[in-house]
Each structure stands twice: as C-alpha cells, then as structure tokens.
C-alpha cells in the first residue's frame with residue numbers, strides 16, 4: 001500500500017471535520033498531495049466519516065486517474081485535482097457544507113475582513129464564487145479563478161472550499177472560516193459590519209503569521 005503517512009494524515013483530517021462539527025453524514029471531504037510523487041490521497045465516495053480508515057482512502061494521480069483504492073474517490077476529486085494542477089503551492093484541500101459559512105454561500109455573499117480574526121487567518125475578504133456544477137472540474141476551475149490570496153472561498157449555493165500548504169493548514173482554514181462566519185452572522189443580527197482598513201488587515205496578518213507564537217510574549221495575545 002502506497003503513501004501510508006499521507007493516508008493516515010488525510011484520514012485523520014477527514015474525521016476531524018466530523019469532530020469539529022463541520023460535516024454531517026457523507027458530505028465534505030479532505031485531500032492531500034504527496035510532494036514527491038504528486039499523487040493525491042482523498043476520501044472515498046459514499047462512506048460515513050466514522051467508517052473511514054487510512055486503508056480505504058483512495059489515491060489518484062494529477063489527472064484524476066485511479067492509482068489505488070477499492071472504493072470510488074469522492075465526487076469532488078476532479079475539482080481537487082484541478083486545484084492541485086493549477087496551484088503548485090497547495091498541498092491540502094478541504095470541502096465542507098459547514099452551516100454558517102454555507103449560509104453566506106446560499107445568499108451569494110462573501111465575508112468582508114471585518115474582524116481581526118479574519119485579517120489574522122486570511123489577510124483578506126473571504127470571496128464568494130459563482131455557482132459551479134458538481135461532478136467534473138468546474139468547481140476546481142471556479143476555486144482557482146476566485147479564491148485570490150485567500151485560503152477559503154465560498155461556492156455560491158453549495159459550500160466552502162479551503163486550501164493550504166499542508167493538509168493541516170487547509171483543515172485549520174475550514175475550522176476558522178466557519179467560526180468567523182458564525183460570528184459575522186451573529187453580528188449582522190444586531191447591526192452593520194464594517195471592513196477593517198487595509199493597513200490594519202495587513203498589520204494583523206503580518207503579526208499573526210510572522211510573530212504570533214514566538215517567545216516574545218509581548219507580541220502574543
């Protein structure tokens with residue numbers, strides 16, 4: 001069996017979607033790309049998250065041809081592969097229908113960078129991309145065209161896709177975008193939201209991504 005470590009990482013990340021409350025039943029999926037071979041490990045189609053094991057993960061190549069697996073790959077596999085082909089920096093892709101973020105997708109609204117948490121994690125607005133049909137690579141093309149510098153994009157009338165330079169970073173972006181969407185949704189019940197100034201977005205992003213978590217406690221929250 002190939003890519004044992006990546007199988008374990010992708011399986012663990014898929015199960016984390018359930019633990020984090022981002023998915024239900026069989027919706028949602030995580031994939032990861034092996035930096036040496038370029039092969040993609042992805043969740044199989046139609047299994048509930050509780051039934052996922054490293055051994056039943058599916059491996060495809062960059063063109064989405066099955067390399068290893070007894071089950072069919074997720075129905076979003078062609079779109080994951082499209083993202084990997086067009087974004088050499090991306091090593092992990094996550095898809096969910098997490099409720100609050102998908103509520104914004106349902107009405108076709110992106111999430112402006114109106115909180116320091118959005119500036120920290122994403123450094124920009126979270127865009128909402130146009131509707132794209134499930135099954136082929138249309139979703140992948142739409143992600144690449146609309147995600148910009150963000151790690152997350154809302155797909156109109158569908159859900160959320162996140163990317164990262166690792167499976168773990170794409171997973172974190174999926175958790176954070178749902179948390180942010182929940183806060184912004186709550187805020188919209190009591191008033192208007194206001195986008196942070198561009199220089200504040202940049203300053204927060206820079207602090208969080210270069211200094212946060214270092215030994216210099218004065219710089220940490």
Ligand SMILES: [Zn+2]
Pocket residue numbers: 027028095096097158159
């Ligand atoms: Zn979906």
